[in-house]
Amino acid sequence: MSDQHAIAAGDYEASVAGLGASLRRLTYRGRDLVVPFGADVERPDMRGALLAPWPNRTADGTYEFAGHMHRLAIDEPARRTANHGLVANLPFVRRDGAAHRVVLAATLEPRDGFPWRLALTVTVTVGADGLTHEVEAQNVSDDSAPLGLGVHPYLLAGPAVRDAIDAWTLELPADAAMVVTRDRLLPDRIIHIDRHDGGVLDFREPRVIGSAALNHAFTALRRDADGWARARLTTARGDGVELAVDGMYRWIQAYTADMPSAGPPRAGIALEPMTCPPDALNSKRDLLVVRPGGRATATFRIRGLDVA
Numbered sequence: 627m628s629d630q631h632a633i634a635a636g637d638y639e640a641s642v643a644g645l646g647a648s649l650r651r652l653t654y655r656g657r658d659l660v661v662p663f664g665a666d667v668e669r670p671d672m673r674g675a676l677l678a679p680w681p682n683r684t685a686d687g688t689y690e691f692a693g694h695m696h697r698l699a700i701d702e703p704a705r706r707t708a709n710h711g712l713v714a715n716l717p718f719v720r721r722d723g724a725a726h727r728v729v730l731a732a733t734l735e736p737r738d739g740f741p742w743r744l745a746l747t748v749t750v751t752v753g754a755d756g757l758t759h760e761v762e763a764q765n766v767s768d769d770s771a772p773l774g775l776g777v778h779p780y781l782l783a784g785p786a787v788r789d790a791i792d793a794w795t796l797e798l799p800a801d802a803a804m805v806v807t808r809d810r811l812l813p814d815r816i817i818h819i820d821r822h823d824g825g826v827l828d829f830r831e832p833r834v835i836g837s838a839a840l841n842h843a844f845t846a847l848r849r850d851a852d853g854w855a856r857a858r859l860t861t862a863r864g865d866g867v868e869l870a871v872d873g874m875y876r877w878i879q880a881y882t883a884d885m886p887s888a889g890p891p892r893a894g895i896a897l898e899p900m901t902c903p904p905d906a907l908n909s910k911r912d913l914l915v916v917r918p919g920g921r922a923t924a925t926f927r928i929r930g931l932d933v934a
Contacts (some may be wrong), residue, residue, distance in 0.1 A: 628717060630665045631750075635726035637930070638752040641665070642674075646714040647730045647748040649674030649779055652757055654930030659757075659867045661780035661894040670888035672778040675714040676748060678763060679740060681776025682843070682879065682904035683707040685812050687739065689907035691772050698739035705810040710778070712740060718748065727751040733766075742771035756868075756929025763923075765916040773914040774902040775874075775924050780883060780894035783859045783866035788890035791882060794866070796895070797832040797858040798880060800844035804903050811841060813905050832858070835895070840880045843903045847876065857897055858931065866931045874924035875899040876912050899926045 628645035641651040648669055651662040663673050687698035687708035698708035718730035727749065734744040745764040750757065765771045783794045805814045805822070819828040827842060847855035853873045860866030871878065879898035884891055901924055902912040914922050 629720070631720060631723070631728040631730070633723070633726050633728055633750065633752050635752045636754050638756060640750065640752050640757055642728055642730065642748075642750050643669065644718050644720075644730065645669065646675040646716060647718040647732070647746075648676070648714075649750070649759065649777070652928060654756070657930065658782050658786065659928055659930055661782060661786050661889070671780070671883070671886050672710055672714060673780055675710070675778045676746070676761060677711045677776035677778060677898075677900070678713045678746060678761070678774070679734065679742075679744060679772065680711050680774040680907055681898065681900040681902070683709050683810075683812060684907050685810070685905050691907070692770065696739050696741070705812075707810065707812070708739070711774075711776075712737070713746060718746075721747070726753060736767070742767040742769065744771065744773075756927055758925065758927050760923060760925045762921055763916065764921045765918055768918055770915050770917050772907060773916050773922055774900065774906050775914075775922065776879070776898055776900035777926065778896060778898050779869075779928070780896045781859050781867050781869060781928070782894045783861045786889065786893040789892045791835050791892045791895050792837065793862060794835055794895075795832045795860045795862075796829045796835050796880075798829040798844055798878065798897075799848035799855055799857070800830065800878065801846035801848065803827050803845065804843040806842065806904065811904070813903065813909065816845070832860070835882070838882065839884050840882045840895075843877045843879045843900065845877045845903065847871070847878065849873070859895060859897070860931060864931070864933045868929050868931055869897050869899070870927045870929075871899045872925045874901055874922070875926060876901060877903050899924070
């Protein structure tokens with residue numbers, strides 16, 4: 627159990643847990659927009675957690691950076707990977723806030739496999755346009771540090787019941803996706819959406835999810851004139867939820883939660899903003915390099931959608 631930070635404004639209410647600065651609950655006019663979890667239970671399936679200094683998996687927990695090899699602890703033994711970074715279980719403390727906003731902070735200290743110190747700040751705000759989540763990572767080490775950022779919300783268009791997502795419509799404006807290996811969920815290749823397996827991953831135009839099983843990182847995101855890419859999840863009536871990511875988030879991981887550790891399967895869909903893809907510490911693809919004293923900031927928004 628960790629500290630809970632409740633905020634509210636207009637039609638939105640949210641709660642952020644201190645552990646991992648996790649988005650525990652978000653409602654719009656009383657309707658859940660993310661799969662919630664109780665304040666007194668262990669957070670299941672990384673729901674709402676901050677993922678840093680890398681999201682997703684690092685193969686064998688090893689990588690090279692600036693001429694040195696590093697070895698991370700393996701926390702997913704069955705796949706021999708280091709998964710979802712080092713801060714999901716880090717306690718964040720409140721630094722500032724108001725009725726509609728909370729600012730949480732923590733320091734990731736150097737350790738085996740990641741010998742850099744990062745100062746992390748998460749600011750969560752609710753207002754008329756929904757929830758805004760901003761994460762800032764500052765390198766307070768003497769050397770440049772590799773960095774990837776991500777967040778792990780499970781979105782809802784309706785009630786979180788078994789196989790609910792099968793009837794929902796997904797719009798994900800991505801022209802490419804990363805195909806992963808079946809056994810370890812590590813990168814195999816990047817494909818163009820409409821050239822892979824008859825377009826099974828093509829959600830650029832809204833379509834019903836049906837039986838599609840997704841655990842893929844999508845990229846080449848189509849953006850609005852303001853630079854935001856917007857994914858939408860809606861019911862047959864047209865109400866639902868929208869995730870918008872800024873230009874720092876170049877990837878969105880979509881996971882249909884077919885085998886959750888808690889709750890019914892396929893009750894919600896994880897749409898995870900990520901600055902880089904799986905195993906970026908090795909591939910270096912879209913991996914950020916933050917100089918001493920430097921900062922990296924990434925922002926996403928979630929808002930409720932009403933029936934047109």
